[in-house]
Amino acid sequence: MAAQKINEGLEHLAKAEKYLKTGFLKWKPDYDSAASEYGKAAVAFKNAKQFEQAKDACLKEAVAHENNRNLYSLCRAYEQAGMMLKEMQKLPEAVHLIEKASMMYLENGTPDTAAMALERAGKLIENVDPEKAVQLYQQTANVFENEERLRQAVELLGKASRLLVRGRRFDEAALSIQKEKNIYKEIENYPTCYKKTIAQVLVHLHRNDYVAAERCVRESYSIPGFNGSEDCAALEQLLEGYDQQDQDQVAEVCNSPLFKYMDNDYAKLGLSLVVPGGGVKKKAAAPPQAKPEGTAAPAAEDEEDEYAGGLC
Numbered sequence: 623m624a625a626q627k628i629n630e631g632l633e634h635l636a637k638a639e640k641y642l643k644t645g646f647l648k649w650k651p652d653y654d655s656a657a658s659e660y661g662k663a664a665v666a667f668k669n670a671k672q673f674e675q676a677k678d679a680c681l682k683e684a685v686a687h688e689n690n691r692n693l694y695s696l697c698r699a700y701e702q703a704g705m706m707l708k709e710m711q712k713l714p715e716a717v718h719l720i721e722k723a724s725m726m727y728l729e730n731g732t733p734d735t736a737a738m739a740l741e742r743a744g745k746l747i748e749n750v751d752p753e754k755a756v757q758l759y760q761q762t763a764n765v766f767e768n769e770e771r772l773r774q775a776v777e778l779l780g781k782a783s784r785l786l787v788r789g790r791r792f793d794e795a796a797l798s799i800q801k802e803k804n805i806y807k808e809i810e811n812y813p814t815c816y817k818k819t820i821a822q823v824l825v826h827l828h829r830n831d832y833v834a835a836e837r838c839v840r841e842s843y844s845i846p847g848f849n850g851s852e853d854c855a856a857l858e859q860l861l862e863g864y865d866q867q868d869q870d871q872v873a874e875v876c877n878s879p880l881f882k883y884m885d886n887d888y889a890k891l892g893l894s895l896v897v898p899g900g901g902v903k904k905k906a907a908a909p910p911q912a913k914p915e916g917t918a919a920p921a922a923e924d925e926e927d928e929y930a931g932g933l934c
Contacts, residue, residue: 624670631666631675634659638682657686657695664702668709677706697726701739713750717743721758728765737765741778752789756782760798767805776805780885783821787887792829796822807845815845816853817884823857824891827864830898836861856880867899 638659641652660683667676680703687696704719720743727736744758759782766775779802786795803818819842826835839857842848856875863871875881876892883889 624672627666627670628672628675631663631670631672631679634663634666635679638663638686642686651689653686653690654692657683657690657692657699660686661699664706668706673706673709677703677710680706693726693730694732697723697730697735697739700726704743708746713747714754717747717754717758720746724761733765733769737762737769737774740765744781748785752785756785756794759785772805772809776802776809779805784885784887787821787825787891790828792825796825796829796834799825812846812848815842816848816851819845819848820853820857820881820884821888821891823860824888824895827895828891832861832864835864852880864895864897867897869897872897 638656641656641659644651660679664676664679664683667673667679680699684696684699684703687693687699700719700723704716704723707713707716707719720739724736724739724743727733727739740758740762744755744762747758748755759778763775763778763782766772766778779798783795783798783802786792786798799818799822803815803822806812806814806818819838822838823835826832826838839854839861842854848854856878860872860875863869863875872895876895881889881892884892
């Protein structure tokens with residue numbers, strides 16, 4: 623079966639080359655017919671699992687479409703060549719070709735197809751090069767946002783945010799989540815805004831930036847329904863525990879269903895959150911007591927050691 627498909631592919635290649643030849647009675651190559659034959663050859667080689675030959679046929683098809691000024695079909699051919707490279711586990715090269723195709727789709731005035739190609743490339747490279755995948759997801763989100771397709775845009779931003787958190791790139795993650803939150807607010811999906819506030823707070827606390835975490839909660843009071851929601855109450859309790867260096871209180875909040883059933887990357891942030899100071903609670907200042915007349919001041923060695931709880 624494989625040998626039959628290979629022979630079929632070779633026949634299509636020969637026909638394509640024939641269409642490209644010129645002569646005394648044929649002054650111009652027939653690029654359209656040649657492209658069709660190269661495409662058929664690519665399919666035959668793919669079915670025979672000869673992915674290198676299939677990729678080469680796709681690239682020849684792309685050149686024929688380019689000479690024929692058929693930009694959309696040119697993009698498709700590049701994208702198919704990228705998928706052949708994916709089958710060969712040459713993922714960076716595959717992503718390069720698919721990304722090239724997506725840029726051409728944009729030039730051709732087909733942004734939806736461009737966005738789908740970029741998203742496909744992001745999925746391919748996600749486990750190999752998360753940084754590149756983040757870039758591709760953000761590009762896709764920008765394309766959708768420019769087309770005012772905000773729900774699709776925010777979905778891709780969410781993928782980028784989670785990858786940034788997974789890679790512990792918390793500064794970038796904080797900015798990405800804020801952009802998600804702004805879009806959810808714009809489309810009036812307020813409950814998801816509450817969840818994004820939780821994600822923001824966890825990211826800021828892992829950045830050791832309590833002030834930014836507190837500001838996120840304070841700014842979210844302007845979101846309809848946030849004040850008085852269980853999300854708001856839990857975040858206030860979390861920030862109080864963190865500020866008071868109460869690890870038990872922080873752990874109790876982060877182990878609650880509200881936090882544990884978030885996206886896995888954010889749930890892990892909650893479970894791994896450690897308060898500063900090693901979990902030693904701040905001590906409330908004791909009220910000053912009147913001393914009997916004539917009582918000497920206590921010796922320095924009797925004073926409470928401010929490091930009794932251990933160094934942070």
